Amino acid sequence: MLVLTLPMTGAKADECKVLTATGNAEYPPYLWRKGDGGKELLGANRAIMGEIGRRLGVVIELQDVGSWARAQEMLKSGRIDLMAGAFYTVPRIQYMDYVYPAFLNTQSVVWRNAESAMTYESRKDLLGLKGLTVINNSFGQEFDEYAKKNLDIGHVASLKQAFLMVTRGRADYVLYEKNPGLAYASLLGYSDKVQVLDPAISSEGLYLTISHKSKCNTGVLRGRLARVVQEMEVDGFMQKALRDGLNSWDQFSEKVE
Missing domain, CATH: 3.40.190.10 (Periplasmic binding protein-like II)
Known part of the structure; x- marks a missing residue:
């Protein structure tokens, strides 16, 4: 010991x-x-x-x-x-x-409503849009600083709430990690309702x-x-x-x- x-x-x-x-x-x-x-x-x-x-x-x-x-x-x-x-x-x-x-x-990614026409190729495409993530979530120091200065991101209590809001059109996108997001999308019945967009916003x-x-x-x-x-x-x-x-x-x- x-x-x-x-x-x-x-x-x-x-x-x-x-x-x-x-x-x-x-x-x-x-x-x-x-x-x-x-x-x-x-x-x-x-x-x-x-x-x-x-x-x-x-x-x-x-x-x-x-x-x-x-x-x-x-x-x-x-x-x-x-x-x-x-x-x-x-x-x-x-x-x-x-x-x-x-x-x-682990990678963090952009999630959108599967029926949305939103396009995404870089973080600049998020400017002017309404985003969501979970309270106290981080995407690494560099992206956190960029988001604070440039993006409109609200915070909710759970990923379930974030997915619900984006599928109901109350937000344009959700920021969350890829593997946990895929896991919960499957469990919560959102696999065909939300979609991962590439490239990742950060790899941390x-x-x-x-x-x-x-x-x-x-x-x-x-x-x-x-x-x-x-x-x-x-x-x-x-x-x-x-x-x-x-x-x-x-x-x-x-x-x-």
Whole structure:
């Protein structure tokens, strides 16, 4: 069992044999709720967190704390130690440290009503149109800054609400990640109602992060996490976890349907 020395915080070594983690619980194939009324999370990121803990010799408890916005607030306050997947943005580095390298990469795309005549070849085609995304969603620092200055993007509580609004003509497009969007479009019955447009607006790394206020956040732990993440990337564990997550989501969504 790994024993961490934490002189900067005064935390006892045995206090850091268990780390808490959370993430976006509506984010298949990376994370999603089991759906039986409990708090269990499934998906690629669950497997990745479990393997990181195994290789470190610590327990990582993955918790469903509610919405994505609440997950970020829990990390910011230090009530949760780790975030199991976040894009890099400047606002976020004010309250959490990123572990490099990214453990997976993901694309964000433009979604439109399948019956819409909207055309899209570059971000300039979004100027003057009404867009939507989910509260506290990010598309990477560069696109976030461009969108803030140039685009009209509203924020709603869920992807389901965003898809509903775009199919009813209350918005021109939705910005969301490709894989989770495809997964939920299938589950919610929107596969033939919404359409992905190419090219992607951004391609970003998905990082493990640790709260600035975590009592276990030290150079020792960050270094060990970085080494393990790199090892898992090199030996193919990350891509295997993603493939398994995609297969598990397919099985899950078939049962729900």
